[in-house]
Amino acid sequence: MTRRMRYLLALAALIGGCAIVQAPAPGPIPEPAAAPAPAARSENIAVASLMDGASADLAAGRYANAAASLERALRIEPRNPRLWQELARVRLKQGEYAQAESIAARSNSWAGDDNRLRAENWRLIAQAREARGDASGARAALEAAERQR
Amino acid sequence: MSRHKKLWRYLCFAFLTVALLAAGFALYLDFRVRSEFEGRRFALPARIYARPLELHAGLRIPQADVVDELREAGYREEVREGEPGWFVRSTDGLEIAVRPFVFWDGAQPAKRIRVAFDGGTVAAVRDADGKDLPLTRLEPLPIGGIYPANNEDRVLVRLGEVPKHLVQALVATEDRNFFAHHGFDLRGMARAVVSFLRGNGLQGGSTLTQQLVKNFFLTPERTLRRKLTELFMAVLLELHYSKEEILETYLNEIYLGQDRDRAIHGIGLASLYYFSKPVEQLSLAESALLVGMVKGPVFYDPYRHPQRALERRNLVLRETKDQGFATLEQYTVARAAKLELNQKAAMGTSPHPAFLELVHRQLRRDYDEADLRSEGLRVFTTLDPRVQRAAERVLARKLEQFDKDKRFGAPGLEGAIVVTDDHAGEVQALVGGRDVRYRGFNRALDAARPVGSLLKPAIYLTALAEPARYTLVTQIDDGPFVWKSRGAPDWQPANYDKKFHGEVQLRTALAQSYNAASARLGTELGIERVLATVKRLGVERPLRPYAATLLGAVELSPLEVAQMYQTIASGGFRAPLRAIREVTTQDGRPLKRYPLAVEQAFPPEPMYLLTAAMQGVVREGTAQSMKNWLPAESAVAGKTGTTDEQRDAWFAGFTGDRLGVVWVGYDDNRAAHLSGGSTALPVWGELMAALDPEPLVLPKPDGIESVLIDPQSGLRADGGCAGALELPFAQGSAPAERAPCASAVGVAVEQVKERAKSWLERLFGR
Numbered sequence: 001m002t003r004r005m006r007y008l009l010a011l012a013a014l015i016g017g018c019a020i021v022q023a024p025a026p027g028p029i030p031e032p033a034a035a036p037a038p039a040a041r042s043e044n045i046a047v048a049s050l051m052d053g054a055s056a057d058l059a060a061g062r063y064a065n066a067a068a069s070l071e072r073a074l075r076i077e078p079r080n081p082r083l084w085q086e087l088a089r090v091r092l093k094q095g096e097y098a099q100a101e102s103i104a105a106r107s108n109s110w111a112g113d114d115n116r117l118r119a120e121n122w123r124l125i126a127q128a129r130e131a132r133g134d135a136s137g138a139r140a141a142l143e144a145a146e147r148q149r
Numbered sequence: 150m151s152r153h154k155k156l157w158r159y160l161c162f163a164f165l166t167v168a169l170l171a172a173g174f175a176l177y178l179d180f181r182v183r184s185e186f187e188g189r190r191f192a193l194p195a196r197i198y199a200r201p202l203e204l205h206a207g208l209r210i211p212q213a214d215v216v217d218e219l220r221e222a223g224y225r226e227e228v229r230e231g232e233p234g235w236f237v238r239s240t241d242g243l244e245i246a247v248r249p250f251v252f253w254d255g256a257q258p259a260k261r262i263r264v265a266f267d268g269g270t271v272a273a274v275r276d277a278d279g280k281d282l283p284l285t286r287l288e289p290l291p292i293g294g295i296y297p298a299n300n301e302d303r304v305l306v307r308l309g310e311v312p313k314h315l316v317q318a319l320v321a322t323e324d325r326n327f328f329a330h331h332g333f334d335l336r337g338m339a340r341a342v343v344s345f346l347r348g349n350g351l352q353g354g355s356t357l358t359q360q361l362v363k364n365f366f367l368t369p370e371r372t373l374r375r376k377l378t379e380l381f382m383a384v385l386l387e388l389h390y391s392k393e394e395i396l397e398t399y400l401n402e403i404y405l406g407q408d409r410d411r412a413i414h415g416i417g418l419a420s421l422y423y424f425s426k427p428v429e430q431l432s433l434a435e436s437a438l439l440v441g442m443v444k445g446p447v448f449y450d451p452y453r454h455p456q457r458a459l460e461r462r463n464l465v466l467r468e469t470k471d472q473g474f475a476t477l478e479q480y481t482v483a484r485a486a487k488l489e490l491n492q493k494a495a496m497g498t499s500p501h502p503a504f505l506e507l508v509h510r511q512l513r514r515d516y517d518e519a520d521l522r523s524e525g526l527r528v529f530t531t532l533d534p535r536v537q538r539a540a541e542r543v544l545a546r547k548l549e550q551f552d553k554d555k556r557f558g559a560p561g562l563e564g565a566i567v568v569t570d571d572h573a574g575e576v577q578a579l580v581g582g583r584d585v586r587y588r589g590f591n592r593a594l595d596a597a598r599p600v601g602s603l604l605k606p607a608i609y610l611t612a613l614a615e616p617a618r619y620t621l622v623t624q625i626d627d628g629p630f631v632w633k634s635r636g637a638p639d640w641q642p643a644n645y646d647k648k649f650h651g652e653v654q655l656r657t658a659l660a661q662s663y664n665a666a667s668a669r670l671g672t673e674l675g676i677e678r679v680l681a682t683v684k685r686l687g688v689e690r691p692l693r694p695y696a697a698t699l700l701g702a703v704e705l706s707p708l709e710v711a712q713m714y715q716t717i718a719s720g721g722f723r724a725p726l727r728a729i730r731e732v733t734t735q736d737g738r739p740l741k742r743y744p745l746a747v748e749q750a751f752p753p754e755p756m757y758l759l760t761a762a763m764q765g766v767v768r769e770g771t772a773q774s775m776k777n778w779l780p781a782e783s784a785v786a787g788k789t790g791t792t793d794e795q796r797d798a799w800f801a802g803f804t805g806d807r808l809g810v811v812w813v814g815y816d817d818n819r820a821a822h823l824s825g826g827s828t829a830l831p832v833w834g835e836l837m838a839a840l841d842p843e844p845l846v847l848p849k850p851d852g853i854e855s856v857l858i859d860p861q862s863g864l865r866a867d868g869g870c871a872g873a874l875e876l877p878f879a880q881g882s883a884p885a886e887r888a889p890c891a892s893a894v895g896v897a898v899e900q901v902k903e904r905a906k907s908w909l910e911r912l913f914g915r
Contacts, residue, residue, distance in 0.1 A: 046205030049283035064742055065254050068731075071573065071745050072203065072284075078572040078806075079848070087745070102747045106722050109753055109848045 047073045051086065058090055066090045081110040081117055088124050092131075100128040119148035175385075178378070182385045185366060191401060191415075193525030193735060194294035194302055197499070197508055199532040200730070201252070201286040204264055208271040209841060212242060214535055215264065219245065221534065222290055223425025223491050232430055233259040241265040241272070250288035251737035253529055253730070257286060269841060290534055293499025295509055295521045300410050300498060304417035305525075305735075306428050308397040311416060315428075315436035316396065317474035322440055322465045324357040325472065328392055332358045332383035358383040361399045405439060406446040409497030413446075423451065425491040433479060434486035437465040451488055459488060501541075502588035503581030504532050507708075507728045510594075515741060516732075525735030530728050531575035533568075536807075536840060540566045540578040541585040543836045548583045548813070551828060564813040564832065565592035567711040571808055573745045574715055574724030579708075590816070597704035598797045598814060601790035601825070602662045604701045606717060606759055607682045608671040609659050613762075614755040616879030621656040621762055622863030627666035632696040640696050642668045645791065645824075654863045656762045656876075660770025662789065664700055671699035685750045687712040687723050701790065710801055711810045717759065717786075718803035720847065721751035753850035754879050760786050760847055761877050767802065771826050778834030779804075784845040787833075789825030798823035800830040805843030809833050852880045859888030867891040 050073040057066035070087040077083060084107035091100040104121040111117045122145035129137040202210075202218050216236070220226075224245070225235045233248040242265040249259040262285055265272040274282045296302060308316075320327045326334045334356050341354030355363070362382045386395060404412065405419040413422050419439050420428040431439070441461035442449045451458035463484055470480040499505040508530050512521055520526070544564050552560040568578040581591035590596070612619035627650040632640040642664040644650070649665055658666035671679050676694050683692060692703050705713075708726065716723040724747045732741045763786035767775045771789045779785060787802020797814040811829040815821060823829075858876045859866035863884065866873035870890040 044205070044207050045281065046203070046207070046284040064739070064744075067744055068254055068742065074572065074745070075203075075570070076205065076207075078570070079846075098748070099746055102722065102749050105749050106747055109720055109722075109850070112848070 044076060047077050047080065047083070050076075051083070054086060054090070058086075058093065063090055063094045067094070079110050081107040081112075081114065081121075084110065085117065085121055085124070088121070088128075092124060092128055095131075097128040097132045101125050104128070115148040119145045122148065175381070178382055179385050181366065182382050183389055186386065186390065186398070190523075191303060191305060192297040192301065192523035193305065194296040195512070195521045195524070195526040195528055196291060196735075197293050197295070197505060197528045197530060198289035199292050199530060199534045199537075201250075201289040201529075203284055203286050204262070204271060204274050205284045206271055206273050206281070209269055210271060210535070211269045212266045215243060217538075218287065218290070218534065219243075220492075222248075222288065232426070234426060239263065245287075247285065248288050250286070251733075252286065253733055253737075253739055253742070256737070260285070289529065292501055292530070292532060292534070293496070293505045294411075295505075295512070296411065296498055297522045299412065301412045301414050302408075302418055302498075303401060303413075303415035304421060305401055305415065306397075306417035308393055308400070310427075310429050311400060312429065312431055312433075312436060314433045314469070314474065315416065315431060315440065317472070318433070318437050318440045318465050318469045319357075319400075319443070321468040321472040321474055323360070323443060324355075327357050327396075330356060330358075330387075332356060332385075332387035333380050355379075356383065357399050358386055358395055361395060361402060362386060364402050364404070365398075403443060404446055405442055406450060411496075411498045423490055432483070432486065433469075433475065434462065434466070434483040435489075437469065437483060438462040438488070441465045451490055455488055497586070498588075500586070501532065501537055501579075502586065503591050503593055504530075504537065504576070504579045504728065506581070506588075506591050507576065507579055507594060511728050511743075512732075526740070527733045527735060527737070528729060529731045529733075531577060531730060532728070533577040536568050537578040537580075539839045540568060540580045540836055543832055543839065544580050544811075545583050545585070547828075547832045547835065551813075559815075559819075561815065562813060562828075563592060563816050564811065564829075565596060565707045566812075566832070566836070567593050567707045567810045568836075569711055569715055569726060569808045571715075571718045571803055571806055572722075572724070573747075574712075574719075574726045575730075576711075576726055576728045577807070579728075592812065593707045595706060596812070596816075597706050597709075598812060598818075599701055599792040600703055600705050600710060600799060601701040601792040601797065602664075602667075603705075603710055603713075603788055603790035603799050603801055604683060604699065604703060605659060605662065605667050606763060606788055607686060607713075608667055608674065608679050608699060609655065609762060610686075610717075610751070610755055610759045611674050611679050611682045612655065612670055613758040613879075614751070616754075616882035619655060620878055620882050620884070621654070621758060621876050622858060622884060623655045624652045624863065625655050625658055625666050625670055627651060627653050627658060627663045627669075630665040630669045632668065632672060634696065637695070640668075642697075642700055656765050657770075659762045659788075660765040660768075662766075662771050668696065668699055672696055683713070685723075686716045687725075687750070701792065707810045707812045710799070710812075711808065714801045714803065714810060715808055716750055717756065717763070718808040719747070720753055720760075721749060721756035722747040723750040724748075753848075754852045757847060757850055757853050758877055758879065760845075763787060763802070764845070772800070772802070772830055774826060774830060775834050778831070778838040779842065782844055783842055785837075785842075786845060789830060791824040791826075794820035795823045796820055798825045798828040800825050800833045802833060803845065804837055805845045807837065807840065807842060809837060811836075849877075853877045854880055854883065856883040858884075859890055862888045864888035865891060 050069045054066040054069040057069065067087060067090045070083055070090065073083050084103055088100045088104035088107060091103055104124040108118055108121045122141045126138045126141035126145065129141055219236050223234065226237060227235055228237055229235045233246040236243050236245040242263065244263050247260050247262060250257055261277040262282060263275045274285055276282055294302060326337060337356065338354045359379055362379050366382060401415040404414055406413040408422065413419055416439060417428050420426060420431055424431065424435055438451060438458060441458065449458045449461050466480055466483050469475045508528060512528065544566055548562045548564055551562050563582055565582065566578065566580040567576065569576050579593045581593045629649055630642060644664050645662065650663060653663065653666055676696060676699060679699060680692050680694060688705065688709055690705065690709065692698050712726050715726060727743050729743045731739065733739050764784055766772050767785045767787050772787050775785055783804055785802055785804055787800060790799030796818055797812065799812050801810045811833045813823060813828040813832065855875045856878055857866045857873045859870045860872060860874050864886045865884055866888050869892055870888060
């Protein structure tokens, strides 16, 4: 993809975000554009195959390998909230509760309007807090998950 | 008692004493030979690798850069059937015979791939049958090692891996009776004497075993006593060990050349160094070249003295043929072969010593220095050679240009660069000065310099975290400001342009880097609070709680600044900067992984607002000249920094995929005419432009709304206002008041539209 095409896409995302509100008078783009809505599965076959590998590793208990694959995928698509979410899941399994919580929050920051993804992130956060003995924090996270509907 | 008998007793005694002494000496030597030979493990340096290039469809990299990377890895541009390590150009891209490599997570076998390019992007990666491959890693470039004290470098090989013709050439040339003798070779010595007497010069006459003993146990002095000890030890070695064991050790020990400060030892490393291929693949001609160098690796250096090395090789080939180890045909073919050396530039202990130093420091937290220098660990780092090369090139070129212009002062400007990714804290490049091969003062790590205005974002972030008090358009006062504190002289910060600007919008004060407004804002918020923000951004060095600290009377290294700005670039998620991904043993067993770690240090809303303000710095503030390198659509966010008397120039900023910090100044800290915008920024701009950056697109947090604002008044605008800006505000914090240009109706319409939009969004679940 050429640089120009990427700018066009970024612009398209921006315009998409302002579908109703008229775009402001021409001039420099005044603020960060809205994050594009995440795809259910990456269209990038490299990312898709790394995710498949990570799921297999996760299922088999090879957590370090699963995490490494997800980190490789994140180098390709750092804005893919699903990758962050999967990484949070792996960290939870590894007993890295603080990391699981932070990484799930990172996923939320890229989740856009994907409420199901957000709800799942909040559930992961709830589990991480629970595991750390923060019962009230866990409850608050579960409530946040409920609110995502 | 007869005299005779007495003498006899003395003789006996003397004999016994001598015999005992000799036996003792023999036992001592025997002990040394055995304990040292058996206990001897070659010290293997930790081997450091760059990140592997991962080829996949959609990767943004021009074909030329992939070719650069392949060349750097010693790939040849020609088809070589039956062996990996080459590439050729095809109509739509490259065909590559990828070498096998043992990665942290397993081995990737050799394979042939076709990579198609479309502009600056990889369009497809396919295997030999045309099947799409999701992802293929090229083997990572070695970028140096952590060496034993004498900088000995080697790659161990097993005898079974060494081609038979190499061993035969070695034996034919250095020690014909190797497989028959017992450590010394009378015929060989006789031959050496005859040759010497005939005037053919002094020849070795030492067996391989003797040579090994000499290298292994003894100092290089040439005395008769040492020669005898050597002989004796050689015999002992032969008594205890098989020919194969001795030969294998010899092949791993032998000194075969010098790469700057790095000593090339052993046939395994020599084969990689001279031919960039594993020892198994050495041809007869290549083997003969290496064997020929045994006699004098510096004298027969094929890079410096190709003709001499070629003649020596051909001599070795002739010996090999004459000893019956090669047929006439094999000999003729090998003799006709050209040298075909690896064309890679000399690298020494590392081509990127500044980055290596960062790796070394991070390794020392987890490993013993001795282990690093001897255990042969393999360390996989985050270095991106593309970014590193670009950073080195740009810094050298720009500083040279500044020196020539003499606009900024005397020649001898120095600089440093740190580049990281924007989400994981991986350091992609680090330049410690303009002479990048110099392994001395590393400015990126160790030059703590005043940061000037680079600290200001912390003031504004602290303010924007209180949306009820501060928004991007809140009016703040840039009038003269005096800070009085007991026991210290009054502090009166002046502005860069020596003027005061009265009431200005908060975003403008940051964009123009107004000192009086920023100092006033910072002291209103509380110095301690601002410094707490700095700390949360990742600056661990304790800062003195003085008002002047707010304007950057603080000394930080470029790496520390990078850590601080990394937290901003990743939306408030602080990720400790890392230079290492994985460490394995020498045979690839994983030892340790350094995983991505993030910590949410700030809520997303104020971070979003701060980033928008920092985009303003580039769009319309002190970093406007960025447009000379990157188009407005890149939406770069950044901050310039200039210190008192313009001694230091900084630029720190980020795009959609990278964060960069550039420092320019003089080592002796002299006053100059530097400013962040005129020196550090051009370096940054040129570097990022060379890397084809992604535009900066931030995820908009829930608690943020966009409102049309009249830039002059900072009040609500509508479609009727020319040049209106859409600015982000924390929910409910946008000004209610209308700008003069906005009609009452217009604003009302905007509000209805917004409501309709959010209603529609709810309806369609967008």
